[in-house]
Amino acid sequence: MQKLYQGFIRLEAILAGAFLLVMVAMIFTGGVARLSRMPLNWTIDIATCAFAWAAFLCADIAWRKDLFMSIDALVTRFSPSFQRLMMLINYLLIAAFLVYLIYSGFQLTWTSRARSFQGIPGVSYSWVTASLPVGATLMLITTIIKMRRDLGPNAASTKGARP
Template structure:
């Protein structure tokens, strides 16, 4: 399981890096062309916007694993240890249900928008909205991999999980 988790984290991290790099190259090329030739790439803004949507949803899982989403922890800090574990278990179940709902809702939304096309690239909006169920599924996997440690010890991943150099050892 640790091997799966290692490769899962590394592939999620590299997917984020590549998506951000592609987005940056497209934006830089468009700005450079606009100022140097007074021409711009007509699809650049649209593709960059859609890559940003994908980047947001693909990044939700690692941020969850790191404990970077907003949280109010005063109640569990004030509770006795057993009650705090019970509260975290309830939170874990609520998050599990939320992620499953997110996947279902995202699939439904994709189905509803499959015949609408983007203005510049003429691709189906379902490809853009696929970021919602894909990101939620990745978040669910991240959550299942870390939920036990969160519930029992309120632990999150260390900074080393997000070090780009750490993935170079793969």
Template sequence: MFTKIYGYLCKIEQTIAGAFLCLIAIFVFISAIARSMHHPINWAEDLSMLLFAWAVFLSADVALRTRGFVGIDMIVSKFPARYRSFLFYLWSALVLVFLGILACYSIPLCINNYKRLFQALGISYSWATASVPVGALAMFITSILKIIDHHKENKSKERAR
């Protein structure tokens, strides 16, 4: 049940991230053309910044989940299996600590930005800064699930021996 809901949420997240990236490109393109014709669209820049903040953190979670981040497999693959596993757990622990710190510091930032407004949109800048704790939480969950999957994989390899 949980994996089905999680898979559904991951598809939604990936769709939203992709849509935001496309919308950013469209808004920036239209804004540049309008500006060159001396009719700037002021809201397009603010909306692009808002969408960019969300696209960055949602896409980072998608990349983490699909192993899209750059790794040093060339070096790590030269180590014996038990060292590779240790390095995986060490790296995962460091990632979890970083994401926890990111979430802890970004929540007060989000709260403090509620008075700051996007000039052309008239909405709180907290809508943009909220992408940081939401993205950090999503990546934290993804990292935990990857650790669980790695542990299950190691257990099944041990049983096969």
């Protein structure tokens, strides 16, 4: 199972990078085309879609690697048991918010299924809005893994851990 998850992590990083490259390439292509007096308006739309997917995939990668900002100046002054309690509360709040995003994101994806993406026939706007529930689901999985790692029976000492 661990090997499968590691492969998934690698695939997620490749997809996030690919979406960022597509976004940059589309913006550059659109700029060059506009400079050549032959504007390609669809390039901005594709860049927007790639940005939405890249943002959520990169957020999951950052969350997994503990690269989000945290302020623990006050919490580190308390006992390890209080620090663990604060960490649990934080993880539960994050998980609750992600569950809300998943639910709302799937609703948004479902309601936007009939809307065409920037007027392109046959391409649903749901391809863009699906990035929200998919990204939130990935982040919820990461949150659960972090909870088990940081708060489980085999968790290391909370000394230096970020709530």
